[in-house]
Amino acid sequence: xxxxxxxxxxxxxxxxxxxxxxxxxxxxxxxxxxxxxxxxxxxxxxxxxxxxxxxxxxxxxxxxxxxxxxxxxxxxxxxxxxxxxxxxxxxxxxxxxxxxxxxxxxxxxxxxxxxxxxxxxxxxxxxxxxxxxxxxxxxxxxxxxxxxxxxxxxxxxxxxxxxxxxxxxxxxxxxxxxxxxxxxxxxxxxxxxxxxxxxxxxxxxxxxxxxxxxxxxxxxxxxxxxxxxxxxxxxxxxxxxxxxxxxxxxxxxxxxxxxxxxxxxxxxxxxxxxxxxxxxxxxxxxxxxxxxxxxxxxxxxxxxxxxxxxxxxxxxxxxxxxxxxxxxxxxxxxxxxxxxxxxxxxxxxxxxxxxxx
Numbered sequence: 001x002x003x004x005x006x007x008x009x010x011x012x013x014x015x016x017x018x019x020x021x022x023x024x025x026x027x028x029x030x031x032x033x034x035x036x037x038x039x040x041x042x043x044x045x046x047x048x049x050x051x052x053x054x055x056x057x058x059x060x061x062x063x064x065x066x067x068x069x070x071x072x073x074x075x076x077x078x079x080x081x082x083x084x085x086x087x088x089x090x091x092x093x094x095x096x097x098x099x100x101x102x103x104x105x106x107x108x109x110x111x112x113x114x115x116x117x118x119x120x121x122x123x124x125x126x127x128x129x130x131x132x133x134x135x136x137x138x139x140x141x142x143x144x145x146x147x148x149x150x151x152x153x154x155x156x157x158x159x160x161x162x163x164x165x166x167x168x169x170x171x172x173x174x175x176x177x178x179x180x181x182x183x184x185x186x187x188x189x190x191x192x193x194x195x196x197x198x199x200x201x202x203x204x205x206x207x208x209x210x211x212x213x214x215x216x217x218x219x220x221x222x223x224x225x226x227x228x229x230x231x232x233x234x235x236x237x238x239x240x241x242x243x244x245x246x247x248x249x250x251x252x253x254x255x256x257x258x259x260x261x262x263x264x265x266x267x268x269x270x271x272x273x274x275x276x277x278x279x280x281x282x283x284x285x286x287x288x289x290x291x292x293x294x295x296x297x298x299x300x301x302x303x304x305x306x307x308x309x310x311x312x313x314x315x316x317x318x319x320x321x322x323x324x325x326x327x328x329x330x331x332x333x334x335x336x337x338x339x340x341x342x343x344x345x346x347x348x349x350x351x352x353x354x355x356x357x
Contacts, residue, residue, distance in 0.1 A: 011014045011114065012042040014093030018075070018083035019060075020050035022101035025061050025220065032104045034067065036111065041069070046090060048073045081186035081194040088180055096175045098195075102134075103172075106115035106216035113174035116164070116212045123179050123207035124199060127171025127215025130156050134281055137145040138309055140223030145303030146313035151295030154253045164212040169199040169249070171217070183207065189245050189336075192238035200249035228313065236324025244332040258329070260288075261322030288315075 015033060019026055030045070037043045047060045049072060057072060064070040073090065075083040084098065097113060099105070106112070109127075114127045131148045133140025146152040158171050173195065183201050186194050199209050222228045239254045264281065271278035289311070296310035303310075 003134070004278075006259075011094035012092060013095045013097060013110065013114070014087070014091035015043065015045045015097045015099060015110075016084060016087040016091065017045065017047050017099045017101060017102045018050065018080045018087075019047060019056055020078060021052045021054045023052075023054040023056050023059060025101045026056055028104060029099065029101045030060075030063050030070070033099065033106075033110075033334040036105070036107050036109060037069075039256060041091075043069055044092060045070045046073055046087040047071065048075050048087050050075045050078035050080075050083060079188075079191045081188045081190055084186045084194075085188060088185060091177075094177050096177055096180070098172045098175070100172055100219070102220050103221075104218045105324060109215060109217060112212070112214045112216075116210060117176065117213060119173055120164075120208070120210045120212075122166075122210040123202050124170065124175045125212060125215065126173050126175045127156065127209045127211065127217055128162065128213055129171055129217055129219045131221050133217050134220045134227075135223040136305055137223055139225060139313075140221075141303055141305035142300070142309035142313045143223060143225070143228050144221050144319055145305040145310050146296075148303060149295055149299035149310075149314075152317055153313055154256060156253075158211055162211070162213070164210065164214070167187075167209055167211045168203065169196045170209055170211050171195075171219070173199070174215075179207065187246065190238070192235060193242040193249070197242060197246055197249040197257070201303055204248075225312065225316050229316050231318050232320035233324035233327075236321035236326075237328040239325050239337070240328030240332050246266065255325060257318045257322035258325035259322075261319060261326055265326075 017029065017033075022029075026047075031046075033045060045067075047064075047070065049057045049060065051074075057074075060070065060072045064072055071090070073083075073086055075086055088096065095114065095117065097110065112127070113125055116122070131144045133144045158167070158169070179202060183198070183205050187197055190197055203209060222231050236257060239250055239258075242250055263284065267277045267281035267284065271281060292311045292314040293307070296307040296314065299305070300307040300310045
């Protein structure tokens with residue numbers, strides 16, 4: 001009998017962590033990464049600081065002094081896609097793992113990412129998120145429950161759980177290095193939706209995105225209604241901006257809150273000249289409130305929250321997101337000089353360009 005085949009060598013891995021003003025989270029994030037790469041010298045951790053005004057760079061620099069695998073890069077232009085492309089130009093790994101400071105990662109996160117990448121042959125893999133509050137308060141728990149519910153986030157698969165399967169996007173992502181040569185780098189015009197747009201480009205080019213329950217992470221969400229509103233508004237705002245700049249990449253589900261808010265405003269305005277429109281508006285809001293109340297009960301039970309606080313979390317999330325998208329529709333031609341064009345050339349996708357330090 002022939003001897004068993006030797007195990008495939010482990011790939012070298014570059015972990016990239018964009019960050020800005022993450023002093024409250026960066027140590028926890030780095031600790032959760034370092035705990036699972038002990039003894040591995042084929043790992044590098046590239047922390048890309050976006051001109052933080054708090055102690056984020058100092059905290060990372062202290063970690064880097066203790067562990068030579070950690071490097072601090074500087075991103076004066078602040079936004080995530082530029083951070084990613086700067087780090088890609090410096091990265092030496094065969095596999096690129098993009099992480100986020102607002103998260104903690106399971107002890108076997110990296111191991112499972114590599115296993116799923118190898119087993120499925122996918123171009124990018126990721127896992128399901130467990131959402132927890134940034135601060136453990138009644139409102140924080142309610143927001144975490146709302147953003148883990150299908151009523152709250154609709155078809156966002158990675159937030160609500162499921163089986164291993166192909167999807168349109170995953171949180172953050174573990175990529176084969178050649179993805180960025182074949183499909184191009186991150187689109188540096190996109191302050192948000194850059195992961196969604198890149199994954200759409202991969203799928204459009206024949207690549208595959210796989211999500212697996214074996215890959216587990218915790219995301220710390222906003223813990224106040226005001227913080228949730230700000231986050232949701234910005235996310236909604238960048239949906240029309242993304243379509244205006246790229247021309248594709250988003251699905252219908254991303255614009256459901258926009259449709260809802262547009263109908264509410266249209267009925268409210270029509271009621272000024274046609275009073276029955278106000279009755280239709282009242283009926284719509286009653287139906288929405290009833291649906292939110294029904295959905296809040298299981299969401300609250302699963303998240304250890306109060307259903308009475310989950311209902312307003314749903315409303316803040318949906319209305320802020322919808323208003324953000326409406327503003328995006330109205331302002332995109334004013335904010336950007338040109339409409340859809342091709343994705344950027346992969347100028348940062350190899351090691352030929354150095355990053356500023």
